[in-house]
Amino acid sequence: MSPNPEKKLEKKLVDINYLLKEAPREKHFITGAQAMAEAVKRASVDMAIAYPITPQSEVMHLVGDIYAQGHIKEYYRAEEELGTMSAIAGAARAGVRLFTATSGPGLLRGLEAIVSWPGHRVPAVLGILTRVINAPLSIQPDNIEMAYMMHCGAVMLHAENQQDTFDFTLAAFAIAEKVDVYIPVAVATEGFFVTHAKGYVEMTPEDMALNEFDPVAAPVPAMDNETPPARIQRDAPVQKSNFMSYLIHAVWQQEIWDSNRRAMKYIYEYLGGPIEVQNPESDVFLIASGCAAAQAREAWRYAQEAGLSVGLIKVRSIRPFPVDEIRETVKNAKAIIVPEHNIIGWLCKEVKAAIPNGGIVTEGPRVYGGMTLPVELIMKEIHNSLGLEYDLKL
Amino acid sequence: MSLKYITPVERFKKYLPKDYVELVDYGPFGKTQEEAGPGNMGQFKELVEEHPMCSGCWMAYYIRLIFASLPNPEDTVTLGTAGCGRLAISQAAVPFIYGNYGDQNAMASGLTRAFRLRFPDKTKDVITIAGDGGTMDIGFSMTMHSWIRGEKFTTIMLDNEVYGNTGGQSSGMSPKGAILKMAPKGKDFGKMPATELARAAGCVYTVRMSPTNIKKAAKIIRRAIFVAREVGPTFIHAYTSCNIEYSIPTHEVFADAKAQEKDRFTFEEYMTDEAKEVIERVEAEEKAARMARKAQKTEAVN
Numbered sequence: 001m002s003p004n005p006e007k008k009l010e011k012k013l014v015d016i017n018y019l020l021k022e023a024p025r026e027k028h029f030i031t032g033a034q035a036m037a038e039a040v041k042r043a044s045v046d047m048a049i050a051y052p053i054t055p056q057s058e059v060m061h062l063v064g065d066i067y068a069q070g071h072i073k074e075y076y077r078a079e080e081e082l083g084t085m086s087a088i089a090g091a092a093r094a095g096v097r098l099f100t101a102t103s104g105p106g107l108l109r110g111l112e113a114i115v116s117w118p119g120h121r122v123p124a125v126l127g128i129l130t131r132v133i134n135a136p137l138s139i140q141p142d143n144i145e146m147a148y149m150m151h152c153g154a155v156m157l158h159a160e161n162q163q164d165t166f167d168f169t170l171a172a173f174a175i176a177e178k179v180d181v182y183i184p185v186a187v188a189t190e191g192f193f194v195t196h197a198k199g200y201v202e203m204t205p206e207d208m209a210l211n212e213f214d215p216v217a218a219p220v221p222a223m224d225n226e227t228p229p230a231r232i233q234r235d236a237p238v239q240k241s242n243f244m245s246y247l248i249h250a251v252w253q254q255e256i257w258d259s260n261r262r263a264m265k266y267i268y269e270y271l272g273g274p275i276e277v278q279n280p281e282s283d284v285f286l287i288a289s290g291c292a293a294a295q296a297r298e299a300w301r302y303a304q305e306a307g308l309s310v311g312l313i314k315v316r317s318i319r320p321f322p323v324d325e326i327r328e329t330v331k332n333a334k335a336i337i338v339p340e341h342n343i344i345g346w347l348c349k350e351v352k353a354a355i356p357n358g359g360i361v362t363e364g365p366r367v368y369g370g371m372t373l374p375v376e377l378i379m380k381e382i383h384n385s386l387g388l389e390y391d392l393k394l
Numbered sequence: 395m396s397l398k399y400i401t402p403v404e405r406f407k408k409y410l411p412k413d414y415v416e417l418v419d420y421g422p423f424g425k426t427q428e429e430a431g432p433g434n435m436g437q438f439k440e441l442v443e444e445h446p447m448c449s450g451c452w453m454a455y456y457i458r459l460i461f462a463s464l465p466n467p468e469d470t471v472t473l474g475t476a477g478c479g480r481l482a483i484s485q486a487a488v489p490f491i492y493g494n495y496g497d498q499n500a501m502a503s504g505l506t507r508a509f510r511l512r513f514p515d516k517t518k519d520v521i522t523i524a525g526d527g528g529t530m531d532i533g534f535s536m537t538m539h540s541w542i543r544g545e546k547f548t549t550i551m552l553d554n555e556v557y558g559n560t561g562g563q564s565s566g567m568s569p570k571g572a573i574l575k576m577a578p579k580g581k582d583f584g585k586m587p588a589t590e591l592a593r594a595a596g597c598v599y600t601v602r603m604s605p606t607n608i609k610k611a612a613k614i615i616r617r618a619i620f621v622a623r624e625v626g627p628t629f630i631h632a633y634t635s636c637n638i639e640y641s642i643p644t645h646e647v648f649a650d651a652k653a654q655e656k657d658r659f660t661f662e663e664y665m666t667d668e669a670k671e672v673i674e675r676v677e678a679e680e681k682a683a684r685m686a687r688k689a690q691k692t693e694a695v696n
Contacts, residue, residue, distance in 0.1 A: 046511055049504065073511050079539035083500040086536065089493055090473070090501030094508030112494050120493070215512070223489045223505075224512065225396040225469050232400070232414055232487045 009070045011209045013044065016174035019210055020167060020270055025202035032194035035162040035201050036101070036127050036187070037062030039169035040072070043125075044209045046096035047074040051084045053106035054139045055191030056129040060101055071209075081110030089113055092122040095215025095222030097173065101127030103191055107145045108133055118153030118183040118256045121220045123176040125169065126154070128188035129195045130290070130341070132369060140370020141191040143290060144342040146318065149186060153256040155263045156318040157271075158289040159189035160297075162199035168316070171270040173210060181263045182219050183256060188318075190291035190341060193372075264320045274317035275325050279304075282311030283334045284385045287326065287351050289315040292339045292373055299339075299378035310382055315347065323354040335385035336361045339378050343368040396469040396516075397424045417441075417487050423468045428684065432462045432612040441467060445482035450644030452651055453552050453634035456605050457482045460523065460550065463612040464488070465619055470519040471505065473498040475533060477525035478559045478636075479552045496533025498522040499540035499549060506547045519619050520547035526567035527557050530586050534566075541595035541627045548622045549597075549629045550615075551588060554636035562639040569658060574639065589662060592629040598666045599625075599673075604633040604651045604659040614663070620676045621669045628669075633659040 014023065019042070030038070036059050040048070048067065050060035067075035078084040081102055088098050102110060107128060117124065130143040149156060155175060159165040165187065172185035189195065221227040267274050278300060288296035293314040303310035313329055315322065330336060338348040338361060345363055352358035362385065365377040374394055383390035400423055407415050417423070420439040422430035430438040441461040447454035457479060464470050473491045474480040475498045484490050493501045502522045509518040522529075529537050529551040537549065556574055557563040564577035570584040589600045599621040605611035611632075618628040633654050635642055642650050655661065665673065 047504070047508060074507050076507075076543070078500070078503075079535055082494075082497065083503075083536045083539060086493055086497035086500035087504030089497075089504070090491065090506075091504030091508040093471070093491055093501075094505050094512055096508045096511060113497060116494055223471055223491060224509065225471070225489065225518065226399060226513075228399055230400045231489045232417060 009207075011044075011207050013209055013211045016171065016210055016270060019204055019208065020170060023204040023208055025204055028201050028203050029198050030162060030201050031058070031196055031198050032159075032162045032165045032189055033058035033062060033129070033196065035166040036169050037066060038201070038203055039166045040099050041066045041206065042204055042209045043099070043170060043173045044097060044212045045072045045099045046213060047091055048072055048099045049084045049087050049091075050075065050077050050100065051079075051081050051102070051106065052077075053081075053103045053131070055131055055141070055195050056101050056103040056106065056127065058195060059127055059129060063099065063101075081106045082113055085110035085113035085117075088124050089117060089120055089122050092120070092124055093223040095213070095218070095224055095227065097177075097213035098122075098124040099127070100124070101129060103129045104131030104133045104142075104145045108148060111148060114149070114154070114184075115152035118259075119252060121182050121218070122184055123182050124184050125172045125176055126184055126186045127169070128186050129191045130188060131191045138370050141193050141291070142342055142368045142370055143188065143190060143340075144344060144346075144368065146188055147342070147344060147346040150319060150346065153183055153253070153260055154319060155181070155183060155185040155260060157185065157187050157267075157316060158318050159187060159194065160290060160293045160314060161194060162201045164316070165189050165194060166201050166203060168271065170210065174270060175263050175266045177213065177217070178263070178266055179217055179219055181259050181266065183259050183263075185263075188290065193291045261320050264317070267317050267320075271316055273325070274315065274320070274322035275329070276314040276316065277311065277329050279311035280329055281332075283309040284382055285311045285313055285330050285333045285336045286339065286378065286382075287313045287315065287336055287347070288339050289318060289347055290341065292341050295373045295375055296339050296378060298375045299382065302375065302379060303382055308382060308386060318347075318350075321350055321354065326351060326354050327356075330355060334360060337378065337381045337385065338362065339364065339373055340366045341368065341373060342366065400468055421487065422462065422464070426683075426687075427463075427612075428687075430462075432459055432608045435462050441487045442482060442485065445485050447478060447482055448638055450637045450642075450647045451478070452637065452647050453479055453554055454482055456552065456611070456632055456634045457486075457523070459605065459608065459611055460615055461486050461488065463615040464519070465616050466517060466519050469517060470521065473502050473505070473520070473522045475524045475528040476559065477528050477552075477557075478554070479523055479525055481559075483523055496524075496528050496531070497536055498524050498528065498533060499545070500536040502547045503540045503543065503545045506545055517623055519623065521550060521619065522547065523550045523552065525558070526551060526553040526555060527565045530588055531566045538591065538595050541592060541597050541629070544596055544626045546622050546624075546626055548618045549627065550618070551629070551631050552634040553588075553631060554634050554639075555585075556636050556639045558636040558639055585658065588631045589629065589664070592631075593664060597627045597629045598669045599628040600631070600662075600664045601629070602631040602659060602662040604654040606648070606651050606655060617673050621665070621672050624672050625666070625668045
């Protein structure tokens with residue numbers, strides 16, 4: 001329970017732009033869970049709160065280890081996810097940098113608290129290591145829980161692989177803490193497929209970390225009885241049934257969503273933009289995020305080899321959603337294919353809503369319940385779209 | 395910093411709300427209990443003034459008492475949840491954090507730890523003030539686990555034995571047999587043993603009381619705060635009747651609170667040896683300071 005000041009490590013503190021773009025990098029072969037924890041190690045996190053759930057647990061075990069090594073000042077295992085996410089909200093009021101992570105059912109259990117973070121102006125970073133929710137039970141990867149996160153105002157990034165997981169997690173702290181943003185940032189990636197699989201990650205030096213949290217640089221002062229302006233409560237109209245309270249809620253939520261939109265310029269600055277585009281002049285586009293983007297990338301490579309007119313859009317940012325960017329990229333497309341790791345096709349719905357001609361969008365292919373997404377399924381849709389025969393062999 | 399940050403620059407005073415300036419000039423910030431405490435309520439600018447509680451509400455009285463008893467109002471943060479109490483607490487001139495249903499003790503766990511990280515040499519008092527439903531029903535797990543973890547803050551349960559704010563439903567703290575909404579045939583189990591649970595979970599100071607005696611109630615509130623600073627979790631289970639849902643005529647609210655002292659709210663105070671040491675030390679220091687001020691006053695008169 002006691003903090004860990006005796007283990008204060010010497011680190012060179014740097015700005016996020018230097019850390020992400022200029023700092024020397026060394027190649028490591030690590031899992032996605034390690035990549036997320038290694039980013040946390042380099043983010044000068046003050047406090048992390050953990051609660052186990054497969055497949056997330058590995059991340060918070062590793063974060064626990066880096067706490068024991070002195071990279072984080074405070075860490076504990078909470079009672080369950082609602083307790084975890086509420087404690088994050090409480091700690092944020094004291095003005096500290098915070099991290100936690102969860103998966104599928106855990107996200108839903110903590111959701112009541114999490115969806116209040118934006119309104120409470122909690123600039124924490126939340127790892128979402130995706131997993132099946134709903135019955136029958138499965139612990140396997142399926143990113144349907146992200147659909148439940150999309151409407152609370154939080155920024156949501158979706159990492160394709162271990163490298164993205166490292167970079168997005170570091171960038172998430174900087175984006176969350178921008179004074180004109182100051183809402184939580186979730187970094188999602190697929191459980192097992194990314195968290196428990198190894199990939200190459202170019203990492204910054206271990207003794208170099210993001211500048212420390214500045215509790216004064218905030219649009220709402222920390223409730224620490226130290227940071228002006230003085231917070232003498234007396235908020236009589238709030239929480240009552242009168243027009244003043246309706247108005248306060250309405251304008252506050254408008255500000256949250258404006259903050260969400262303002263995060264976009266930092267997604268450009270730190271991550272190169274909300275989408276990555278390959279072959280912008282194509283007839284057919286694959287649009288995908290997370291692990292599905294990795295599979296779509298492979299299908300796109302096959303299509304190049306076969307000389308087909310196929311482009312790829314990888315969506316890095318789910319919230320804010322790159323409506324303008326996608327609409328502009330696919331304005332001359334004849335067909336769009338949206339491969340996904342969930343049954344409802346939340347990305348497909350977003351894409352359809354973003355463009356004027358939703359009829360060109362193919363729903364799927366989709367896999368769920370933890371299945372892998374064979375590249376052949378995507379190839380079949382590409383061929384269908386181009387009016388070509390395809391002999392599907394799985 | 396805390397007292398200073400409340401105090402406006404003299405030349406700005408005329409531009410600030412009157413309520414704020416009066417709080418700084420005539421409120422309890424930085425003052426002793428004799429200057430501005432429960433003993434002279436009504437003679438200083440109180441932290442709780444206007445509130446929307448029902449006429450005759452015993453909970454409103456106790457909340458007013460809590461705020462008048464704070465040893466360090468300029469460095470205190472309160473947390474609460476849904477319920478009648480938060481309607482008054484959110485209007486006190488002390489930072490109040492309202493999270494979600496029943497999560498006050500989880501939030502306070504994060505807050506207290508983060509305060510101790512940022513201000514290792516300062517005293518920041520964290521107090522959760524929630525109803526019986528928020529503390530013992532919907533917030534039960536988070537309440538218990540904050541105690542089990544030994545989190546150093548104070549929990550005050552305003553027990554009106556009913557969900558008053560949502561319209562009079564039976565709670566885990568309603569007495570057996572009480573006919574309330576959602577218990578239309580009468581509640582078929584008794585009150586949850588809150589203070590026993592608190593002790594089993596590791597609270598180092600627990601009190602059950604009907605706060606009819608202002609001086610005694612204030613002393614208990616301060617004890618719970620002093621002990622939480624140094625030793626561990628503390629818990630006050632206070633009777634704060636709901637005169638509406640239990641149909642207690644306004645003029646009988648006090649008599650009912652007195653009667654409860656002999657019924658479901660017999661006075662019970664528990665402290666560990668370590669908690670006792672803190673209480674004895676702090677109360678001896680307070681007494682010495684009081685005597686010194688008295689002597690100084692007498693000297694000044696002579």
